[in-house]
Amino acid sequence: MELEVFKYRRDLKRTIEAIKREKLTIGFIGGSITDSRGRNRWPEPVTAWFVDKFPNVKIIIENAAIGGTGSELGVFRVKRDIIERNCDLIFVEFAVNDNDLPKEKTMRTREGLLRKLLASGKSDLVLTYTFCMEMYEEMINSKVPSTINEFEILANHYDISSVWMGLYALDEVMRGLIRMEEWVPDGLHPDLRGSYSYGQSIIKFLEKKLVTKAKISMSNLEYIIPRSYNENNWEKSYLLPLSKVKLKGPWTIRRCTTIQWMDQILDTSVSGAELSFLFNGRGLVLGFDFGKKSADFEYLLDDGEWVKIRWDCPDWCGNYGWYRVLYIGDDFDNIEHKFELKVINSSRGTNFRLAMIGVVL
Known part of the structure; x- marks a missing residue:
């Protein structure tokens, strides 16, 4: 099977309209490969x-990528960090950051993220x-890695274009245009040359979709979202305010x-400190400002065990x-639940900083 870098699906009509208005956001x-801080x-x-x-176009960039995070966190923060920024x-x-995670889980988180963006x-x-x-190994043997294949299932279902930047760069390596250590010195993060290669693949895609493409009809920008591919996707996920927590x-x-992507945190440095809250939903995810000095903890959900x-x-x-994100689960009964947490001794550190309570309906 011959692998494809570019999958051209829907036209970039909103982007073209924004360029005509001379203001494009x-x-x-994504994760660290897309993170803008460096x-x-x-x-x-x-x-x-x-x-x-x-x-002549005012270009506005909203880069909300965070290193070490995947769609599990992205689905909760996409409204604040991307949708409310009115991106075209x-x-x-x-x-990559969803790689090696259970397929059923990532299919739910990714589809929830995409449905929020499309909605x-x-x-x-x-x-x-x-x-x-x-x-x-899979790529040099003309096989599609499962994490990409799963994204392509959703891309086909929702008619979303895709660019396999990694395949574009690997082809350059195999043709002797770039050395592997120039592309991904640590096997994951691209160096400047590797980032340029990734960027070139996107630019070639854009040249075809925005510059050299024949005139397209702009009469109908409406998009009807298809029925869910996975009915258990996380589209109906929300953030529980920290003010709802009992301390x-x-x-x-x-x-x-x-961390610029966190507004507030619940903060303590005392072993034995406790918190609790009620939530309505079938799933729960917590987000932390984590580091080497972070404390450990234990939690109790409803009448289960610590x-x-x-x-x-x-x-x-x-x-x-x-x-850092902790997945508690997303197959509970969709009713009111009680969550309790206690900070416990850790040889590493005493800092406990809770930044996000994400609930899945």
Whole structure:
């Protein structure tokens, strides 16, 4: 089977309209491969191309990518970080960070994310697939890694174009145009040359869809969202305000200063501090400002048993600043539940910072 870099599906009508209005807002959501903080990832050459190609258009960039996060977190923050920014064109990159996770779970989280984006009715979507070394053997043997194949199932169902950036770069490697260590020195994160290659694949896609494409009809921008592929997707997910949490012990609710994507955190440094809350739904996900100094904890859901969470801590992790997610589950009865949590002793540290309570209906 011959693998394809470009899958051209729907036209980028909203993007074309925005360019005509001379104001274009471009959104990016994904993991560290797309993260803008170093100004050295693939969104940079793509942005430069837009600025150069359309000099009379005001280009606004909303890069909401966060390293070490996947669609499980993205589905909860996409409203605040992307949809409410009124993006005309959105690139979604979660194939790598969702890799090795259970298929049923990621099909639910990804579809929920895409349905939220499509429901806004404001944007063109493009799915982008990057690379990690676990994909190498399959790709050189002309096989599609499962994480990408699963995204393509949704892309076909919702008629969303996609660009396999990782395949584009691997082809350059196989042709001797770039060395592997120039592309992904650590097997995952592209260097400047690798990011440029990823960006070039997007630019070639855009050249065809925006510049060289024959005139298209702009008479109907309405898009009717198809029926769900997976009825258990996370489209109906919401954030429970931290103000709804009952606290026992020395806690503060404070503005988060370590991660820009967090507004507030529930903060304590005392072992034995407790919190509890009620929620209506069938699933629960918690988000933390995590680091090497973070405390462990235990939790209780309804009348179940206490579950201890003793975090692993990779060498690359700092003392804080990783937006880390804990999946509690999403197959509960869709009724009111009670969640309780206690901070416990940890040889690593005492900081406990809860930033997100995500509920799935």
